[in-house]
Amino acid sequence: MITVTTLPDLRQALTRFPKPIGLVPTMGYLHEGHLSLLRTAKNECATVAVSIFVNPTQFGQNEDLSAYPRDLPHDLQLLEREAVDLVWTPVSAEIYPQNFQTWVDVEEITKHLEGAQRPGHFRGVATVVAKLFNALQPQMAFFGQKDAQQVAVVRQMVRDLNFPIEIVVCPTVRESDGLAMSSRNSYLNHQERQAAPILYKALNTAQTAFQSGERQANAIRQIMRDTIKKESLATIQYVSCADPDTLLEIGGVIDGRVLLSMAVYIGKTRLIDNFLIG
Numbered sequence: 001m002i003t004v005t006t007l008p009d010l011r012q013a014l015t016r017f018p019k020p021i022g023l024v025p026t027m028g029y030l031h032e033g034h035l036s037l038l039r040t041a042k043n044e045c046a047t048v049a050v051s052i053f054v055n056p057t058q059f060g061q062n063e064d065l066s067a068y069p070r071d072l073p074h075d076l077q078l079l080e081r082e083a084v085d086l087v088w089t090p091v092s093a094e095i096y097p098q099n100f101q102t103w104v105d106v107e108e109i110t111k112h113l114e115g116a117q118r119p120g121h122f123r124g125v126a127t128v129v130a131k132l133f134n135a136l137q138p139q140m141a142f143f144g145q146k147d148a149q150q151v152a153v154v155r156q157m158v159r160d161l162n163f164p165i166e167i168v169v170c171p172t173v174r175e176s177d178g179l180a181m182s183s184r185n186s187y188l189n190h191q192e193r194q195a196a197p198i199l200y201k202a203l204n205t206a207q208t209a210f211q212s213g214e215r216q217a218n219a220i221r222q223i224m225r226d227t228i229k230k231e232s233l234a235t236i237q238y239v240s241c242a243d244p245d246t247l248l249e250i251g252g253v254i255d256g257r258v259l260l261s262m263a264v265y266i267g268k269t270r271l272i273d274n275f276l277i278g
Contacts, residue, residue, distance in 0.1 A: 001080050003087045010088050010135060017047040017085055020139035022168075025132050028052040029069040030078050033173040033181035037142040038082050040170050045140055049086040050079055051132050056092060057124030069186050088136065095131055104130045106153050106160070112247040113240055113261060114149045114272070122153050129154055133163055141165055146172040146180045148259055148274045152247060172273070174200065180273045187269040195233040196266045199273040202227035202239075206260050207277050217241040217250035220260065228264055237263040237270070244276055254278065 004010045014021075022045030024037045041048045052075055059065040072089065079087055103123055109115075110122035133141065143151050155167050173181045178200030179193075188196055202224040209223050224239040242249050244259040261274035 001076075001084050001087060003076060003089060005089050005091065005094070007090070007094055007135060010086075013086055014137065017049075019047065020045045021047045021049055021136065022140045022142060023049050023051065023132065023136050023138035024142045025051045025053075025129060027054045027068070027183070028075050029071055029183040029186070030075045031173075031181045031183065033144055033146065035078065035082060036173050037144060037170050038079075038084060040168065041140070041142045042083070044168065047085045049088065049136050049138065050084050051088045051090075051136065053088075053090055053095060053128070053132075055095070055124055055128040057096070057127060058121050059124070060118055060120065063118070064184075064187075067187075069183050095128065103127050104157060104161075106156050109149075109152055109156050109247055112149075112242065112249070113238065114263070117237060117263060122150075125150055126153055126157050130157065130161070130163075133165060138165055140168055142168045142170060144172060145169050145276065146182070146273065148244075148261060148276070149247060152245070178204070180271075182271065184269055184271065188266060192233055192267045192269065195231050196271060198228055198231040198234050198266075199262060199264055199271055202262065203260055203273060203275045206241075207275055210254070210258075210277055215254045217252065217254055217258075220254070220258075224260065224262060228262070233266055235265040237265060 002013050004013050022041035024041055026034050038048060054068055056065055104126040105123050106126050115122050151169050158165055158167055177197045179197045205227045206220050206223045220241045221239050228234050228236055239262045242259050244257050257278040259274055259276055263272045
């Protein structure tokens with residue numbers, strides 16, 4: 001495994017590896033969800049590259065950039081064990097040099113869900129992913145379904161800007177009680193951790209109703225809300241029953257596929273989850 005920090009060193013290292021290159025972009029503090037992406041990439045690609053960069057531009061003013069969990073030595077141990085070929089760990093000045101002023105702004109699809117709650121978040125995501133794609137020149141890039149809107153935004157950007165990259169979406173990896181794996185789960189205390197699977201339970205309850213014939217979008221949303229409200233430590237930010245391509249809320253009858261998603265605070269920790277059904 002080769003680990004590099006600077007862009008010139010990255011470009012030099014890339015000359016040593018065969019194509020196709022599969023990229024797994026991460027913010028570090030790796031868990032089994034990230035490792036599942038790596039393993040899928042290894043099955044699909046001759047070379048697997050991983051980026052580790054906590055991207056400051058996707059964090060809002062009152063969000064958790066300074067507190068975001070980091071453990072680069074442990075991350076590198078995990079990647080070595082997984083036989084990753086190349087790891088890029090740039091510093092912020094490498095990604096955003098002095099007088100940086102060029103941004104990627106994906107417009108309509110970022111106005112809903114996470115984008116509505118976190119202004120500017122997806123401008124930061126799209127810009128850093130575009131820069132990672134330019135730097136590493138992968139043929140494939142691997143993302144998790146847990147961040148469903150991020151996947152939709154990246155796909156839109158790839159189409160619009162003609163990146164010759166296949167976006168591969170891998171299933172959400174969950175703990176034994178259904179909680180979606182996330183670096184932010186480390187913020188939860190014991191009591192909050194016991195409460196956190198309420199997101200999964202709400203999604204499951206809504207899916208069961210859908211499978212039993214419920215097709216009214218408002219009823220599906222209400223089922224999710226009612227389930228979450230049974231947990232005293234949970235505070236709903238949003239629940240959604242939306243078109244999986246446009247992310248627009250479905251107003252009446254569900255006809256075809258639907259993305260059920262939510263953002264819920266468990267104590268002070270904000271968690272997201274989703275199911276794609278239908």
